[in-house]
Amino acid sequence: MKDLNFRKGDAKTDVFGSDEMLQPAPVDKIPDGPTTPQIAYQMVKDETFAQTQPRLNLATFVTTYMDDYATKLMNEAININYIDETEYPRIAVMNGKCINIVANLWNTPEQEKWKSGALAIGSSEACMLGGVAAWLRWRKRRKEAGKPYDKPNFVISTGFQVVWEKFAQLWQIEMRQVPLTLDKTTLDPEEALKMCDENTICIVPIQGVTWTGLNDDVEALDKAVDAYNAKTGNEVCIHVDAATGGFILPFLNPEVKWDFRLKWVLSISTSGHKFGLVYPGLGWVVWKDKKYLPDEMSFSVNYLGANITQVGLNFSRPAAQILGQYYQFIRLGFEGYKAIQYNSMEITKYLHEQIGKMTPFVNYSNEVVNPLFIWYMKPEYDKNAKWTLYDLQDKLKQSGWMVPAYTLPENIQNYVVMRIVVRQGFSRDMADMLLNDINNAIADLEKLEYPTPTRISINKQEEIKGSVFTHTGSGKKVK
Numbered sequence: 001m002k003d004l005n006f007r008k009g010d011a012k013t014d015v016f017g018s019d020e021m022l023q024p025a026p027v028d029k030i031p032d033g034p035t036t037p038q039i040a041y042q043m044v045k046d047e048t049f050a051q052t053q054p055r056l057n058l059a060t061f062v063t064t065y066m067d068d069y070a071t072k073l074m075n076e077a078i079n080i081n082y083i084d085e086t087e088y089p090r091i092a093v094m095n096g097k098c099i100n101i102v103a104n105l106w107n108t109p110e111q112e113k114w115k116s117g118a119l120a121i122g123s124s125e126a127c128m129l130g131g132v133a134a135w136l137r138w139r140k141r142r143k144e145a146g147k148p149y150d151k152p153n154f155v156i157s158t159g160f161q162v163v164w165e166k167f168a169q170l171w172q173i174e175m176r177q178v179p180l181t182l183d184k185t186t187l188d189p190e191e192a193l194k195m196c197d198e199n200t201i202c203i204v205p206i207q208g209v210t211w212t213g214l215n216d217d218v219e220a221l222d223k224a225v226d227a228y229n230a231k232t233g234n235e236v237c238i239h240v241d242a243a244t245g246g247f248i249l250p251f252l253n254p255e256v257k258w259d260f261r262l263k264w265v266l267s268i269s270t271s272g273h274k275f276g277l278v279y280p281g282l283g284w285v286v287w288k289d290k291k292y293l294p295d296e297m298s299f300s301v302n303y304l305g306a307n308i309t310q311v312g313l314n315f316s317r318p319a320a321q322i323l324g325q326y327y328q329f330i331r332l333g334f335e336g337y338k339a340i341q342y343n344s345m346e347i348t349k350y351l352h353e354q355i356g357k358m359t360p361f362v363n364y365s366n367e368v369v370n371p372l373f374i375w376y377m378k379p380e381y382d383k384n385a386k387w388t389l390y391d392l393q394d395k396l397k398q399s400g401w402m403v404p405a406y407t408l409p410e411n412i413q414n415y416v417v418m419r420i421v422v423r424q425g426f427s428r429d430m431a432d433m434l435l436n437d438i439n440n441a442i443a444d445l446e447k448l449e450y451p452t453p454t455r456i457s458i459n460k461q462e463e464i465k466g467s468v469f470t471h472t473g474s475g476k477k478v479k
């Protein structure tokens with residue numbers, strides 16, 4: 001007898017011979033009944049099939065390659081909830097070990113067995129925790145001195161990552177921005193201090209500015225802060241947003257002082273899922289000492305044979321990233337991390353040099369201090385070009401590359417730039433393929449008879465403003 005149900009979804013159903021494959025995937029309503037796991041898997045998988053290959057995504061800072069053992073470990077821990085410390089006490093201990101290792105990479109002076117720090121979903125949560133701690137410390141001081149504590153502010157450059165705007169909005173803390181310009185490409189310590197007063201909870205220098213890849217000079221800032229505090233009696237401190245640099249500087253530039261060796265650096269945050277080399281989402285924040293982590297923020301867990309401090313905005317959250325981070329520390333060691341970061345830097349420098357040699361382009365900065373850099377069109381080329389970097393972005397997308405074009409922050413927002421972030425998993429050979437694709441794309445774009453729509457829109461803006469670089473911009477925030 002013929003089985004007429006074979007298309008409906010049972011063990012015999014061929015995925016692409018099923019009824020489901022003839023129907024649109026659900027958008028608004030849950031389907032009436034179940035289907036087989038094979039069919040459900042295929043539908044979900046196929047929806048993401050056409051996207052960029054993660055390793056060709058040169059826009060992201062976030063890890064897109066881990067070795068097979070790391071991947072296995074993390075997959076095996078996919079059902080573990082970090083917060084269930086009673087059931088999985090070793091995870092909490094492992095988390096404490098990771099915080100210790102990170103704190104020591106940043107030269108913490110803290111003598112406790114378990115250093116003061118916290119796990120986060122990424123730098124965003126880690127920055128938020130560092131900022132809240134600075135705010136609560138300031139508030140306590142103000143209360144004790146009988147002074148008003150309703151108008152806190154913090155100081156940062158216009159190169160801030162969007163999380164700091166969220167921090168300002170969510171906690172209602174005024175964000176005072178030091179402008180970046182073409183001459184001042186990083187945070188100017190003197191300008192930063194001019195914006196400080198008794199209500200300043202902290203200054204936030206960045207190691208690896210998201211927009212440019214550059215580092216703010218934390219040592220110079222610390223010196224200036226020290227002089228300022230001595231003169232004014234204020235207690236302005238520093239939180240370093242080291243989302244990128246936190247895992248680059250300790251390995252490649254250990255002599256550069258940007259961390260807890262500096263007097264006023266009281267907290268530092270980083271992304272474990274950026275150059276900490278772990279899949280998303282993982283961040284770390286560390287305080288110089290327990291006394292800088294306000295009591296209101298820390299919850300002690302004392303059934304582990306040691307007192308482990310728990311801080312964080314989330315309750316339930318995945319634990320797999322902690323295993324991934326601890327694995328990477330053991331697997332790579334200091335020298336292994338150094339070798340990977342070194343390669344990423346060398347490939348970045350190679351790309352920086354090659355792109356700098358291309359006729360249409362000029363690099364934003366001569367130095368490469370993190371594994372990323374930006375470039376823009378030479379003014380004299382830009383004047384006559386029929387295309388823009390947005391067109392180049394589209395062209396490269398056709399070969400599978402994601403290389404973002406965007407406009408710089410306020411004051412230098414007329415610059416359309418392009419950025420490459422090099423991560424583990426990007427080899428010299430891939431760099432050559434990319435350069436080749438860029439050269440081919442330029443050759444095609446140079447053959448254009450008429451200007452592209454983005455070029456027309458730029459030229460229109462120029463007529464209005466009389467500037468070579470003006471562009472309407474996408475207004476999009478870079479990640």
Ligand SMILES: *Cc1c(COP(=O)(O)O)cnc(C)c1O
Pocket residue numbers: 061121122123124125127161163206207208209210241242243244271282283479
């Ligand atoms: C990436 C980044 C952030 C946000 O980090 P996530 O890990 O994506 O949450 C914050 N600050 C800087 C400087 C960054 O580069």
